[in-house]
Amino acid sequence: MPHSDDLLWGAVGDISRFAALLTMAELGLADHLAQGPLDSAELAGRCGAHAPSLRRVLRELASMGLVRVAGPDAYDLTEKGTPLRSDVPDSVRSSIRMLGEESFWYAMGMLPATVREGGSAFMKRYGPLYDHLAANPDVSRMFDDYMTARAIPLTEGLVKRYDFPAAATMVDVAGGKGHILATVLHANPQMRGVLFDLEYVTRHARQTLEAEGLAGRAQVVPGDMFAGVPAGGDVYLLASVLHNWDDDDAVRILRNVREAMNDEGRVLILEVVLPDSEEPHLGKDIDMRMLAIFNGGTERSREQYAAVLGHAGLVLTDVVELGSGAHLIEARRR
Structure with a gap:
C-alpha cells in the first residue's frame, strides 16, 4: 500500500x-x-x-x-x-478538452464551496448544465464529442453482452447524437429505433443516423423526458441519464418510461454501479463531477438503483458488467 x-x-x-x-x-x-x-x-x-x-x-x-x-x-x-491525436480510433482528445473546459474546470475547483453550501457552485454561475450547453454551441459540440468518445467502449460491451429482443423497437431516451442507437441497430438488423432528446440535440442526431444509413429504421423525436417519452417501445434505454438527477427526478423519468412502454417491455439503464466496498472505483471519481456540476446528480449502488426503480413501479431483473467500469441494469414492470 x-x-x-x-x-x-x-x-x-x-x-x-x-x-x-x-x-x-x-x-x-x-x-x-x-x-x-x-x-x-x-x-x-x-x-x-x-x-x-x-x-x-x-x-x-x-x-x-x-x-x-x-x-x-x-x-x-x-x-x-x-x-x-484527433484522427485515431478511440481518441481521448475531446474528452480531455471537455474536462478542462472553463466551466467544468471551475466546477471542480469550486467543489469545496459546493460541499460547504450544499448547492452546486457551477449551477450558481452557469445555470443548469443543459441550458448552459444550449446557450454555448462550442461547448455543446465539445460535450457531444466527449460523450461520444466515452460511449464507444460502453456501447461495444452493450451489443456484445446483452441479447436484445428480435424485431423490437428501442427508444433511446436522451440519446444525444445517436451513436449508441446506431451501434445497437447495426448489431441487430431487425430492430428499429427512436431517438428522443431535446430539440437542439436532435439536429445532430438526425445527421448521425443519416450518415450511418439508418434514417429508414430510426425516428428522431424532440421532447422533454420530464413531460413524457414516446410510447409503444419494447426497450427503453437510458444511457448516462439517471446519474444527472436526484432520486425524485430519476423516479419521475422512470415513471414516464413505465407508462410509455409496452406491457412486456424492458428498461435498460447504462451507468456505473458503485461497489459496496471502499476500494478505488471509477464511479467514485465520476461522482465528484456529478456533485460539482448538478444539484442532486449522483452515482448509485445496485441497492440504490433497485430502490429508485421500485418507487417507479419497476423491478430490477439483472445487472450486466459491460467493461470499462460500466454496467447495464435491466428492469421490467413490477
Whole structure:
C-alpha cells in the first residue's frame, strides 16, 4: 500500500500533469507531431503558442511519457501519446478538452464551496448544465464529442453482452447524437429505433443516423423526458441519464418510461454501479463531477438503483458488467 504522503503529494502533482495534458489536447500537439519530430519553436509556430512556455510544458509531457526528446530542443510523439491525436480510433482528445473546459474546470475547483453550501457552485454561475450547453454551441459540440468518445467502449460491451429482443423497437431516451442507437441497430438488423432528446440535440442526431444509413429504421423525436417519452417501445434505454438527477427526478423519468412502454417491455439503464466496498472505483471519481456540476446528480449502488426503480413501479431483473467500469441494469414492470 502506498504511503499516505505519496498518495497526497501524488494527487497534488496530478493537477499539474492534467494541466500539461490539457495544454497538449487544446493546442493539438499530438496532431502536429504525428508526422515526426519538431523543434519547440517550429511546433509553437504551428499551434500558435509562446515557444518558451511551450518548451516547459513539453518537458512535463516528456516526463509523463507522452512525448520524447528527439534531438536538441526537438520532440516526437510517443505511442503513449498517440491517443491524443484527433484522427485515431478511440481518441481521448475531446474528452480531455471537455474536462478542462472553463466551466467544468471551475466546477471542480469550486467543489469545496459546493460541499460547504450544499448547492452546486457551477449551477450558481452557469445555470443548469443543459441550458448552459444550449446557450454555448462550442461547448455543446465539445460535450457531444466527449460523450461520444466515452460511449464507444460502453456501447461495444452493450451489443456484445446483452441479447436484445428480435424485431423490437428501442427508444433511446436522451440519446444525444445517436451513436449508441446506431451501434445497437447495426448489431441487430431487425430492430428499429427512436431517438428522443431535446430539440437542439436532435439536429445532430438526425445527421448521425443519416450518415450511418439508418434514417429508414430510426425516428428522431424532440421532447422533454420530464413531460413524457414516446410510447409503444419494447426497450427503453437510458444511457448516462439517471446519474444527472436526484432520486425524485430519476423516479419521475422512470415513471414516464413505465407508462410509455409496452406491457412486456424492458428498461435498460447504462451507468456505473458503485461497489459496496471502499476500494478505488471509477464511479467514485465520476461522482465528484456529478456533485460539482448538478444539484442532486449522483452515482448509485445496485441497492440504490433497485430502490429508485421500485418507487417507479419497476423491478430490477439483472445487472450486466459491460467493461470499462460500466454496467447495464435491466428492469421490467413490477
